[in-house]
Amino acid sequence: MTEPVIKISNIKTKSKLDLSNQTLTINRGDKVAILGQQDSGKSLIFEVLLNNLPYSGDIEFSDSDDKLGVYLKQNDYPSRLKVKELVKLVLDKSQQSKDFYQVNQLDEIKNVMLQNLTELEQRQLTLALVLAQSPAIALINELTTGLDTKSRQELTQQLHQQTQDATVLNATYYFDEVEGWANKVWVMHHGQSLFFGKIEDFLSNHQHHAYLKVSYNHLPDDLIAQIKQQAIVLSKKGDVFVDSEEKSDVILNLLIQQKQSYQLYQQNLQTTFLLALLQKEGDRQ
Numbered sequence: 001m002t003e004p005v006i007k008i009s010n011i012k013t014k015s016k017l018d019l020s021n022q023t024l025t026i027n028r029g030d031k032v033a034i035l036g037q038q039d040s041g042k043s044l045i046f047e048v049l050l051n052n053l054p055y056s057g058d059i060e061f062s063d064s065d066d067k068l069g070v071y072l073k074q075n076d077y078p079s080r081l082k083v084k085e086l087v088k089l090v091l092d093k094s095q096q097s098k099d100f101y102q103v104n105q106l107d108e109i110k111n112v113m114l115q116n117l118t119e120l121e122q123r124q125l126t127l128a129l130v131l132a133q134s135p136a137i138a139l140i141n142e143l144t145t146g147l148d149t150k151s152r153q154e155l156t157q158q159l160h161q162q163t164q165d166a167t168v169l170n171a172t173y174y175f176d177e178v179e180g181w182a183n184k185v186w187v188m189h190h191g192q193s194l195f196f197g198k199i200e201d202f203l204s205n206h207q208h209h210a211y212l213k214v215s216y217n218h219l220p221d222d223l224i225a226q227i228k229q230q231a232i233v234l235s236k237k238g239d240v241f242v243d244s245e246e247k248s249d250v251i252l253n254l255l256i257q258q259k260q261s262y263q264l265y266q267q268n269l270q271t272t273f274l275l276a277l278l279q280k281e282g283d284r285q
Contacts, residue, residue, distance in 0.1 A: 002027040002028075003027055003028040003062070004025045004026070004027055004028075004062055005026055005027060005028045005030075005061065005062050005063065005066060005136075005137060005167050006025070006026040006049070006059070006060070006061055006062070006137070006167075007023065007024070007025050007026075007058070007059070007060040007062070008022075008023070008024045008025075008026075008057075008058075008059050008060075009022070009023045009024075009057055009058040009059075009060075010022065010023070010056070010057035010058065011048055011055050011056070011057035011058075011059065012055060012056050012057055013044060013048065013053055013054065013055045013056075014054065015044065015053070015191075016039070016041055016044060016190070016191035017041050017044040017045070017048065017055070017191050018191050018192055019057070019192070019193050020057075022193055022196075024186075024193070024196045026167060026169070026184075027167070028136075028167055029165070029166075029167055030167050030168070030183060030184055031163075031167075031168050031170070031178075031181055031182045031183050031184070032167075032168065032169045032170065032182060032183075032184045032185070032186055033170055033172065033178035033181075033182035033184070033185050033186065033199075034169060034170065034171040034172070034186045034188065035171075035172070035173075035175070035178075035185060035186070035187050035188070035273055036171075036187060036188035036189060037189070037277075040188040040189055040190065040191070041188045041189075041190070041191040041192070042141070042142075042171040042188050043073075043141055043142075043171065044191070045169070045171070045186075045188070046070070046072070046139050046141050046169075046171070049139060049169075050070065050139070061137075063136075066135075066136035066137050067133060067134065067135045067136050067137070068135055068136075068137050068138075068139065069130040069131060069133055069135025069137070069138040069139070069166075070130065070138075070139045070141075071126060071127055071130050071138070071139065071140045071141060071143055072141050073141055073142050073145070075122070075126050077114045077122075078114065079113070079114055079115035080113065080114075080115070081113070081114050082110070082111055082112065082113055082114070083106060083109050083110045083111070083112055083114065083117070083125060084110040084111060086114060086125070086129075087100070087110075087129070090129050091129065091132055091133070095132045095133055095134075096132070097132075100128070100132060103128075103162075104124060104125075104127075104128035104132075104158065105124055105154070105158075106121075106124065106125060106128060109121055109125075119146075119147065120147060120151045120154070120155070123143065123144075123147075123155055124154070124155065124158065127140075127143065127155065127158055127159060128158070131158075131159075131162040131163065135166060136166060136167065137166065137167045137168075137169075138163050138166050138167070138168045138169070139169050140159065140168060140169065140170040140171065141171045142171055142172065142173070143155055143156075143159060143170070143172065144156060144172065144174060144177065145172075145173060152174060152177065156177045160181055169186075170182070175268070175269045175270040175273065178269070179268065179269050182199060183198065183199065184196070184197060184198055184199065185197070185198075185199050185202050185269070187202070187273060187276060189277060189280060194276060194277070194280060195276065199269065202269075202272060202276075203267065203269070203272050205276075206272045206275045206276045206279065207243070207267070208232055208241045208242060208243055208267050208271070208272075208275060209242055209243055209244050209245055209247075209248055209266070209267065210241075210242050210245075210248045210264060210265065210266055210267065211239070211240065211241055211264075211265045211266075211267070211271035211274065211275070212239075212240040212241075212242070212248070212251060212252075212255075212262050212263065212264050212265075213238055213239065213240070213262065213263040213265075214227075214238040214240055214255065214260060214261070214262045215238055215260065215261055216235075216236055216237060216238035217238075218260065219260065220258070223254060223255075223258055223260070226254055227240060227251055227254065230242055230247040230250050230251050231247070231251070232275075233275060233278050233279065235278055239274060239275075239278060241271075241275050241278075248264075252264070
């Protein structure tokens with residue numbers, strides 16, 4: 001049985017966020033991936049949930065006893081403290097388990113000054129401090145932005161392993177971090193909610209067989225016309241979406257015959273996101 005924990009209704013801010021005439025419900029245990037391009041409004045969602053930004057509308061947390069854990073992009077720590085000193089300041093003894101440092105890969109840096117931590121180590125520490133408090137609801141804003149692939153994987157694994165029973169809202173630019181983990185997706189675009197709901201419904205709403213990336217500016221006009229006959233969408237940036245294997249094969253043969261470069265992907269969360277934005281914007285031939 002589903003248990004709503006957050007209900008968001010008709011939210012609007014003076015800045016960019018406009019969720020008017022919408023009611024969004026997040027249930028206990030939901031893993032929500034908040035997706036969107038830069039300045040799409042992802043961070044504003046956290047600002048209103050934390051009451052850091054004036055807004056109209058209603059936000060209801062169903063259980064006031066639910067502990068909230070928040071990871072934001074910037075955390076200003078006292079530079080002259082050691083890691084272990086900060087841990088003692090932030091966490092009470094019951095939250096400092098014997099394997100706290102080992103589980104969070106902090107063993108080797110517990111005696112390091114905060115000012116000497118790498119970017120990855122800072123984020124590992126911050127996330128560890130947030131999750132050690134066993135929040136019922138975790139708000140995670142751009143945990144891995146700007147990191148290399150290996151570092152992103154380490155942080156993502158840390159998050160997933162330690163929030164299995166929590167309700168999580170995770171804003172990210174990286175689709176591979178949420179596929180197979182999130183059960184819901186919240187797509188933001190220009191401050192508006194383009195989609196909120198189950199991932200399978202999002203995939204179904206923007207169904208396609210394959211996505212091809214081509215060099216649009218290098219395509220002759222006759223080839224563009226032929227591709228248009230087969231495609232759901234052909235954008236001026238070279239995004240091609242087709243709804244069947246047969247049509248995909250036709251386009252591939254045309255591209256090969258005319259020695260055009262391409263990349264081919266089967267439908268996934270990222271290609272579905274791209275198609276949803278194109279269908280919203282109408283940036284197509």
